[in-house]
Amino acid sequence: xxxxxxxxxxxxxxNSKVLSCNISHxxxxxxxxxFDDTILFPEGxxxxxxxxxxxxxxxxxHVQREGDKAVHFTNAPLDLGTPVHMKVNWDRRWDxxxxxxxxxxxxxxxxxxxxxxxLSWCLGVGIDSKCFIELDSSEVSPERLQEAENExxxxxxEARPVNxxxxxxxxxxxxxxxxxxxxxxxxxxxxxxxxxxxDVNMCCGTHVSNxxxxxxxxxxxxEQKGTSSTLIYxxxxxxxxxxxxxxxxxxxxxxxxxxxxxxxxLHQIEKISKKQRADAKLHKMYLREIAxxxxxxxxxSPAVVEPVFVLHRDDADHEFMSVICNMLLPxxxxxxxxxxxxxxxxxxxxxxxxxxxxxxxxxQVSDILEGKGGGKGTRYQGKAQKIENHQIxxxxxxxxxxxx
Numbered sequence: 001x002x003x004x005x006x007x008x009x010x011x012x013x014x015n016s017k018v019l020s021c022n023i024s025h026x027x028x029x030x031x032x033x034x035f036d037d038t039i040l041f042p043e044g045x046x047x048x049x050x051x052x053x054x055x056x057x058x059x060x061x062h063v064q065r066e067g068d069k070a071v072h073f074t075n076a077p078l079d080l081g082t083p084v085h086m087k088v089n090w091d092r093r094w095d096x097x098x099x100x101x102x103x104x105x106x107x108x109x110x111x112x113x114x115x116x117x118x119l120s121w122c123l124g125v126g127i128d129s130k131c132f133i134e135l136d137s138s139e140v141s142p143e144r145l146q147e148a149e150n151e152x153x154x155x156x157x158e159a160r161p162v163n164x165x166x167x168x169x170x171x172x173x174x175x176x177x178x179x180x181x182x183x184x185x186x187x188x189x190x191x192x193x194x195x196x197x198x199d200v201n202m203c204c205g206t207h208v209s210n211x212x213x214x215x216x217x218x219x220x221x222x223e224q225k226g227t228s229s230t231l232i233y234x235x236x237x238x239x240x241x242x243x244x245x246x247x248x249x250x251x252x253x254x255x256x257x258x259x260x261x262x263x264x265x266l267h268q269i270e271k272i273s274k275k276q277r278a279d280a281k282l283h284k285m286y287l288r289e290i291a292x293x294x295x296x297x298x299x300x301s302p303a304v305v306e307p308v309f310v311l312h313r314d315d316a317d318h319e320f321m322s323v324i325c326n327m328l329l330p331x332x333x334x335x336x337x338x339x340x341x342x343x344x345x346x347x348x349x350x351x352x353x354x355x356x357x358x359x360x361x362x363x364q365v366s367d368i369l370e371g372k373g374g375g376k377g378t379r380y381q382g383k384a385q386k387i388e389n390h391q392i393x394x395x396x397x398x399x400x401x402x403x404x
Contacts, residue, residue: 003070005039009206012090014039018082030073039088042070047100047205048125052088099123099131101207102214102236108199109151127242132231140222140230152217159212160196167192177202291323307333308401310394314341321349336397338390346387350380368393
């Protein structure tokens with residue numbers, strides 16, 4: 001059965017009638033509705049479903065094909081026989097039409113000039129998403145990719161008509177139709193999309209009526225999949241315009257942020273990155289020296305007689321804590337070190353030569369800091385969600401040691 005959306009993919013509104021309405025068990029809170037016909041395309045052939053509304057106040061949130069029926073999932077029930085005025089989300093539909101017809105064109109052109117067949121494809125949902133086709137080739141060179149893109153856009157400029165036809169599966173023409181195989185359970189005549197002089201392919205999706213409506217095709221990049229196939233990412237029409245707008249705005253923001261023009265962006269970012277790595281190396285070295293000085297100063301002070309050492313430092317990292325732990329543990333019964341700012345996330349390290357003490361106090365410290373940790377032997381460490389509770393943890397350690 002062909003739906004109205006397949007007979008006229010440009011139709012944005014349509015009057016239909018409710019044939020049935022039931023509570024949906026697979027999608028709780030929604031209703032399964034059947035109509036005598038629909039302009040809302042049910043997902044199929046790699047194309048996502050349409051979305052839309054009924055009578056301006058009921059939303060259609062999903063449409064799926066079940067046999068020759070299109071099941072609409074709505075957010076409100078409808079009475080049997082109720083007339084409905086359907087409206088399709090046209091921006092979404094048009095985007096899907098451009099990407100889907102573009103995929104047919106790209107597949108046909110690549111097969112024609114390279115001899116590679118399309119194994120599968122994906123229509124990324126949303127104007128910001130990319131689509132891809134999977135080719136039966138381990139590699140596609142940048143030169144061949146550009147050649148295919150040029151040919152696609154040449155054909156688009158020729159404004160070739162795209163016709164939807166129905167043919168019998170026992171006809172001579174059926175043997176000439178490009179296909180990845182009929183779906184299981186398929187019976188009756190076959191719907192084909194005829195791109196004049198380019199491709200004839202069976203398909204159930206919604207398509208443009210002229211290749212000029214694609215506007216343009218951009219083949220973005222390739223990605224190897226396994227050892228025998230390649231993904232080619234692409235965009236068509238409106239998505240290219242949208243992406244160009246985003247990139248232009250981002251370019252202007254980078255101009256201000258980096259104080260240079262687009263040609264200097266990469267050089268400037270590499271320069272900043274190099275300095276950042278050097279600064280990080282220096283910071284790590286200084287932090288290690290601070291850790292060593294902290295231990296030396298502590299051991300030279302009268303407080304060295306205390307059996308417990310606790311310390312919080314905002315910029316303390318794992319290496320800082322390890323240096324202090326390695327140097328100070330021979331002189332202390334227990335240590336608790338924390339780092340990570342005044343509040344929020346952070347890290348902690350609890351250590352003692354008494355392994356039993358670590359196994360008891362480590363989890364208690366983790367609970368106080370609302371963190372997750374673990375360890376064995378003389379150390380228990382982890383990440384905290386409430387580092388601001390470190391003083392409470394410090395008091396726990398001190399009290400536990402002093403009362404032993």
